[in-house]
Amino acid sequence: MFPDSIKEFADGQYVSKMNLDTDDSFEYTILRIKYSEDDYNAELERLSNMGDAKSEVGSGNLIYDDKSYNYPAYIAKDGEDNVYEYVLNNENEREIIYVILSNPIVSEMKEWYEYLKIDRNSYEK
Known part of the structure; x- marks a missing residue:
């Protein structure tokens, strides 16, 4: 799902955090890329081709x-x-x-709320 290459982009940010503590283990990785207009359209095309309106989440296709x-x-x-x-x-x-x-703990991701589900309670175990 991540892009094959990130050689050409206008701006971006990458963050990854992992806690392997056995009680509260979690991991998150976020890659934000601002594309040129042509590259943006090409990436949207790539993503839309991975989708299938009849698929279910987790089937290997994007919904x-x-x-x-x-x-x-x-x-x-x-x-x-x-x-x-x-x-x-x-x-x-x-x-x-x-x-x-992976095993998201919402309180650990406060600066990334914009990229989480609107209903953040849905992440609770």
């Missing part, structure tokens, strides 16, 4: 969702084994945000 997040999303995993994997499309900024969460 489009424009209601659960602050931005339209392509979802690969939505809580299966407490893993969330999705891509957000910030059209106004030509940014695409790639997100992987």
